[in-house]
Amino acid sequence: MGNFIFEQIINGVITGSMYALVAAGMTMIFGVLRAINFAHGEYYMAGTFAAWYVIEKLAVPYLVAIILGVAIAALIAAIIGRLVMQRLVGSPFQAGVLATIGISLILQNAVILAFGGGYKVFEGGWIEPVEFFGIGMAQQRIVLIVAAVAIFAALEWMVRKTRMGKAIRAVSQNIECCQVNGIDVESVVRRTFLLGTALAALSGILTAPVNVSVYGGMGESITLKTFAVIVMGGMGNVRGTLVAGMLLGVVESLVSGLIGLQYRDSVGFIALLLMLMLRPHGLFSQKARF
Amino acid sequence: MSAVVDGPILSVQGLRKNYGGVPALQGVDFDIARGEVCGLIGPNGSGKSTLFDCCTGLQKSDAGRVLLKGVDIGGWPMNRIAREGRLLRSFQKTVVFPTMNSEENLILAGQMARFPGIASTFSIGPASRARVKALRERAQELIEVSGLSRVAHLPAGNMSGGQQKLLQFASMLMPEPELVLLDEPLAGINPILIEKVIQCIESANKKFGITFLVIEHNTDVLMNLSHRVIVLHQGQKLADDTPEAIVRNPQVVEAYLGG
Amino acid sequence: MAITLDTPHAPSPRLPAVRWGAAGTALVALALAPLVLDSYYLHALIIAMIFLLPAHGLNLILGYTGMLSLAQGVFFGLGAYASALLSMHFGTPFVVNLFAAAGIAALIALPLGIPALRLRTTSFVMCTLGFVVIAQMVAKNWTDLTRGDMGLSGIARPKLAIPGLGDATIAITQIPHYFYLILAVALLATLAFVALIRSPAGRCMVAIRDNETLAESLGIPTWSYKLIVFMLSAAFAGLGGSLYAHYETVVSPLVFQMYYSNTILIIVLGGGVGRVPGAIIGSFLFVAVTEALRVTPELRMIIYGFVLLVLVFMFPQGIAPLLERATEWLSRLGGKTDANAEKQA
Numbered sequence: 001m002g003n004f005i006f007e008q009i010i011n012g013v014i015t016g017s018m019y020a021l022v023a024a025g026m027t028m029i030f031g032v033l034r035a036i037n038f039a040h041g042e043y044y045m046a047g048t049f050a051a052w053y054v055i056e057k058l059a060v061p062y063l064v065a066i067i068l069g070v071a072i073a074a075l076i077a078a079i080i081g082r083l084v085m086q087r088l089v090g091s092p093f094q095a096g097v098l099a100t101i102g103i104s105l106i107l108q109n110a111v112i113l114a115f116g117g118g119y120k121v122f123e124g125g126w127i128e129p130v131e132f133f134g135i136g137m138a139q140q141r142i143v144l145i146v147a148a149v150a151i152f153a154a155l156e157w158m159v160r161k162t163r164m165g166k167a168i169r170a171v172s173q174n175i176e177c178c179q180v181n182g183i184d185v186e187s188v189v190r191r192t193f194l195l196g197t198a199l200a201a202l203s204g205i206l207t208a209p210v211n212v213s214v215y216g217g218m219g220e221s222i223t224l225k226t227f228a229v230i231v232m233g234g235m236g237n238v239r240g241t242l243v244a245g246m247l248l249g250v251v252e253s254l255v256s257g258l259i260g261l262q263y264r265d266s267v268g269f270i271a272l273l274l275m276l277m278l279r280p281h282g283l284f285s286q287k288a289r290f
Numbered sequence: 291m292s293a294v295v296d297g298p299i300l301s302v303q304g305l306r307k308n309y310g311g312v313p314a315l316q317g318v319d320f321d322i323a324r325g326e327v328c329g330l331i332g333p334n335g336s337g338k339s340t341l342f343d344c345c346t347g348l349q350k351s352d353a354g355r356v357l358l359k360g361v362d363i364g365g366w367p368m369n370r371i372a373r374e375g376r377l378l379r380s381f382q383k384t385v386v387f388p389t390m391n392s393e394e395n396l397i398l399a400g401q402m403a404r405f406p407g408i409a410s411t412f413s414i415g416p417a418s419r420a421r422v423k424a425l426r427e428r429a430q431e432l433i434e435v436s437g438l439s440r441v442a443h444l445p446a447g448n449m450s451g452g453q454q455k456l457l458q459f460a461s462m463l464m465p466e467p468e469l470v471l472l473d474e475p476l477a478g479i480n481p482i483l484i485e486k487v488i489q490c491i492e493s494a495n496k497k498f499g500i501t502f503l504v505i506e507h508n509t510d511v512l513m514n515l516s517h518r519v520i521v522l523h524q525g526q527k528l529a530d531d532t533p534e535a536i537v538r539n540p541q542v543v544e545a546y547l548g549g
Numbered sequence: 550m551a552i553t554l555d556t557p558h559a560p561s562p563r564l565p566a567v568r569w570g571a572a573g574t575a576l577v578a579l580a581l582a583p584l585v586l587d588s589y590y591l592h593a594l595i596i597a598m599i600f601l602l603p604a605h606g607l608n609l610i611l612g613y614t615g616m617l618s619l620a621q622g623v624f625f626g627l628g629a630y631a632s633a634l635l636s637m638h639f640g641t642p643f644v645v646n647l648f649a650a651a652g653i654a655a656l657i658a659l660p661l662g663i664p665a666l667r668l669r670t671t672s673f674v675m676c677t678l679g680f681v682v683i684a685q686m687v688a689k690n691w692t693d694l695t696r697g698d699m700g701l702s703g704i705a706r707p708k709l710a711i712p713g714l715g716d717a718t719i720a721i722t723q724i725p726h727y728f729y730l731i732l733a734v735a736l737l738a739t740l741a742f743v744a745l746i747r748s749p750a751g752r753c754m755v756a757i758r759d760n761e762t763l764a765e766s767l768g769i770p771t772w773s774y775k776l777i778v779f780m781l782s783a784a785f786a787g788l789g790g791s792l793y794a795h796y797e798t799v800v801s802p803l804v805f806q807m808y809y810s811n812t813i814l815i816i817v818l819g820g821g822v823g824r825v826p827g828a829i830i831g832s833f834l835f836v837a838v839t840e841a842l843r844v845t846p847e848l849r850m851i852i853y854g855f856v857l858l859v860l861v862f863m864f865p866q867g868i869a870p871l872l873e874r875a876t877e878w879l880s881r882l883g884g885k886t887d888a889n890a891e892k893q894a
Binding site: 221269276 | 664681
Binding site for chain 2: 605640704744745747748749750753755756758760762763764765766767768769770771772774777821
């Protein structure tokens with residue numbers, strides 16, 4: 001039994017790190033735009049679908065599919081960022097909610113119309129099993145955790161050392177001040193949006209070999225779970241999402257293994273409601289940014 | 291609320307309030323007697339608006355008590371202080387309900403005082419309609435008196451700043467309050483109308499016995515209007531006296547009135 | 550929502566007459582519809598009228614009290630399930646089911662609203678979304694009660710007693726009969742909605758929407774009103790759900806899909822937030838039309854998505870203001886002397 005639980009926890013940390021990646025993207029977008037991206041899960045789905053498509057129809061290797069998948073998702077995000085997201089700067093929160101809901105409706109249903117609503121099988125990925133502390137798991141899982149750690153480290157470096165990182169921090173703290181000082185807020189918003197959605201897409205493509213099934217509606221539950229993670233981590237707090245994401249992953253894994261697979265998704269939803277009702281400002285202390 | 295009839299209508303005792311490290315109020319004590327018009331002056335940042343916030347329930351004080359008609363209103367929600375306590379306040383940055391016209395704004399201001407409870411406001415029966423009719427008539431009177439008749443049909447958000455200020459002031463008088471806290475009622479008003487507002491305050495005070503506590507930077511007007519003036523400086527009470535004495539008080543002159 | 554109203558002149562005294570005239574004409578047209586249209590189009594109108602109810606509820610909570618809630622779908626589904634279960638287990642008559650659905654929805658809205666209403670704007674929206682998803686989970690997994698994905702079927706058709714004929718009842722089975730039944734319920738619900746809006750409480754709701762702090766400072770217990778409005782809007786949605794259950798005679802967890810919440814949202818935003826005919830315009834425009842054209846659900850959602858974007862950036866108040874201006878213009882026709890007299894005043 002102990003071995004079983006250990007295995008669940010390890011798996012949970014790994015899926016959790018992917019949740020954290022998606023959530024980092026959403027929380028960064030919230031930081032600069034003060035808007036919650038209700039369509040965030042659709043970029044996860046779009047990247048996954050794009051990768052699935054190029055593997056299925058063009059028979060490219062998985063590594064190439066990762067790059068193409070992220071690129072296609074990024075292209076979509078670039079268009080949306082320019083047409084919609086940057087116009088939300090300074091608008092009331094309702095505009096952001098409704099606009100992103102609209103985007104999510106369009107993306108999700110366009111994919112369903114184009115490819116059908118059924119489940120597709122994701123071929124590809126490094127699914128050869130490998131031993132890890134006495135547990136057999138697909139190589140892909142190792143890739144996931146390594147990628148997550150690497151990306152979070154890169155994000156940390158970017159925010160501290162690069163100009164873009166400084167711009168993001170500035171806009172997150174005080175938009176009016178930035179506008180007065182000549183910082184192109186719209187540009188920062190577009191680029192942060194691109195980065196955030198790319199993280200979601202990448203996360204989807206990396207997870208696809210493990211989850212196997214790909215379908216047009218997969219983004220919806222991702223969006224909701226990501227809400228839970230960013231609320232737990234504290235909205236706008238990137239480091240917080242890492243911890244919160246892993247926590248969610250572990251609890252999901254334990255519930256799934258000990259109680260039942262069908263309750264796995266509900267963990268995130270219940271966590272979201274509990275957090276909002278009991279500790280809406282997050283698990284950690286106030287207002288810690290980046 | 292069972293009120294203490296004699297004794298001050300408002301009693302502030304040892305009020306302290308910090309805003310994230312900045313001490314806005316550092317132990318303020320004073321009483322306001324019924325039927326007074328009391329002025330409140332002091333430099334910017336001396337804690338005047340914060341004082342209003344703490345008295346009306348918008349902010350919780352860190353220490354000290356506020357007694358309204360002898361009752362400790364600490365922890366009371368804003369709406370209860372306004373409704374049961376019959377204490378209203380205006381805001382420095384004028385606020386009105388932007389999508390409603392003047393009449394609706396005023397009816398709203400007076401509504402909660404006339405209806406016995408939340409449930410009764412859901413009724414459209416004859417009793418409810420009679421109350422609204424009475425409110426409407428009173429609102430029209432106030433609109434007349436304030437000179438807002440010409441723009442009365444506009445959504446309040448479309449009126450000029452000065453007109454909104456007059457509307458806000460009229461709203462204070464609708465529910466027949468006992469105590470009204472005015473936060474710079476004369477700022478941004480056409481000088482011709484200043485006289486009018488002053489007359490309104492005076493007549494409301496004399497005819498209906500409404501007590502006023504007025505923050506105002508127009509010290510000349512304020513000294514003429516008030517029975518008493520309180521001076522705040524850096525979160526503490528500097529002086530509390532008749533206008534004549536305040537004007538001659540050397541500390542006040544140095545801190546605020548500028549020699 | 551940012552509101553800008555420009556009414557430079559006082560409204561013409563003929564305006565109420567024009568508006569009531571328009572409403573009356575529409576009502577008469579609806580009443581005569583079954584004589585002219587066939588079942589296919591009547592069905593579209595019926596669906597529009599069913600959705601009108603939760604839309605009124607959303608208009609109440611969003612348009613008039615300023616809270617964006619996506620939870621109308623929860624109460625719609627709750628009402629549907631409540632009616633279905635009552636009908637199947639107790640054989641209760643239609644009217645009882647109707648009121649019970651509204652009541653149960655409102656009762657469940659109470660423990661949900663109390664914690665939810667403490668949340669700020671965006672968190673509140675997320676919370677309501679969470680409710681929808683949890684409701685769907687419960688419906689799928691509490692199989693003892695709901696039979697899970699299989700759903701509840703064979704809900705009894707409404708049977709109405711005929712006054713003066715003792716125990717005799719007629720069962721409503723045909724579309725034209727359903728049409729009148731649902732028209733009657735929709736009409737009564739709309740009247741109830743108007744009564745709410747016009748009441749002093751309705752004024753308080755608008756105050757809360759415009760400036761909650763100001764409303765508080767004038768003695769309005771805003772939290773209490775928000776909770777009551779939340780429960781009332783749930784009741785409206787529950788009513789709609791009950792009609793749905795009795796019309797389709799089948800209820801499944803699919804009723805909690807975001808599809809329904811999104812539709813209700815579009816109806817209100819597109820039709821006209823914060824305006825009395827808003828939900829009516831919206832449901833006929835967005836639901837009846839798409840239903841009649843037999844637009845596939847996916848395409849419908851894509852259209853809704855684009856409509857949302859257009860609304861957010863170009864028509865934050867929906868279509869109703871345009872219609873309002875049209876009626877204002879109509880009411881001024883032939884009354885040029887009035888306008889001139891105003892200009893000189």
